[in-house]
Amino acid sequence: MTTDNPVVGLINPGAMGTPIGCAALASGARVCWVSMDRSPESTTRAQSSGFEGVATEDELVARCELIISVCPPHAAVEVARRIAALEFKGLYVDANAISPETSRDIGALVESGGARFVDGSIIGGPPVERGTTRLYLSGPAAAKAQQYFAKGLFDVVVVDDIIGSASALKMAYAAWTKGSDALLLNIRALAVARGVEAALLAEWRQSMPGLAERSQAAVEGSVPKAWRFIGEMQQIADTLAATNLPDGFHRGAEAVYDRLSGYKNQTDLDMTEVLTALARPSTGQTGH
The missing domain is CATH 3.40.50.720 (NAD(P)-binding Rossmann-like Domain)
Incomplete structure (x- = not known):
């Protein structure tokens, strides 16, 4: 100082x-x-x-x-x-x-x-x-x-x-933490839309214990902050592209969070409602 x-x-x-x-x-x-x-x-x-x-x-x-x-x-x-x-x-x-x-x-x-x-x-x-x-x-x-x-x-x-080093570290870290939350939410929304959610959860319990609970945690932890994560996914995708790495998944994660951005700062979210909303066309105005 x-x-x-x-x-x-x-x-x-x-x-x-x-x-x-x-x-x-x-x-x-x-x-x-x-x-x-x-x-x-x-x-x-x-x-x-x-x-x-x-x-x-x-x-x-x-x-x-x-x-x-x-x-x-x-x-x-x-x-x-x-x-x-x-x-x-x-x-x-x-x-x-x-x-x-x-x-x-x-x-x-x-x-x-x-x-x-x-x-x-x-x-x-x-x-x-x-x-x-x-x-x-x-x-x-x-x-x-x-x-x-x-x-x-x-x-x-x-x-x-x-x-740039501190930012690169953040991009690499959040690419997994917030990116994988978006992936889990997208997968569960697919299962709901196709009518196989119960079967998927049963398979997860047998072959990948804890994954169902983690997807629930994504609804509780990441969906209320989805409005903020849109820009972060853009930045991660840009970092990957600038490093000559595929950036498509995090462009998709950006779209996931955009569809859920209307749930800003909401608590006590209903999993089925959130997943159903995710499967609707994007308006950036989901939630109540």
């Missing part, structure tokens, strides 16, 4: 951004966020965590020596573009689920405004204890950025000094 009382800017105090901000607090920083025109949920999270509200992104840029972006993947470039336009001169950490190529594009954007860029990614859910969730960082300034979050609930890991 460059001062005894550093100020960290948090772009979004969401379910994951809030513990990131708390990690900065635990590491000795003050945390600011733009509080104007935000949802009641974000406001409650930020205020209860001790974050300081500012009125505009101009004020955030003026006060902070590090800004970290934790937002849905589709918004990452636009957030960076706004911060770059304000000529932020500190450290800019993008911790979003984006491809290495998108990360490098964001780095070029913020560096054009005078910032130093750190590539980041998060693996694991919002932490409630240490040892469950990692914040990965890469790039020449990664070790410096690590200091701002070292004492929170995240294990903060410097991958290397190459911009």
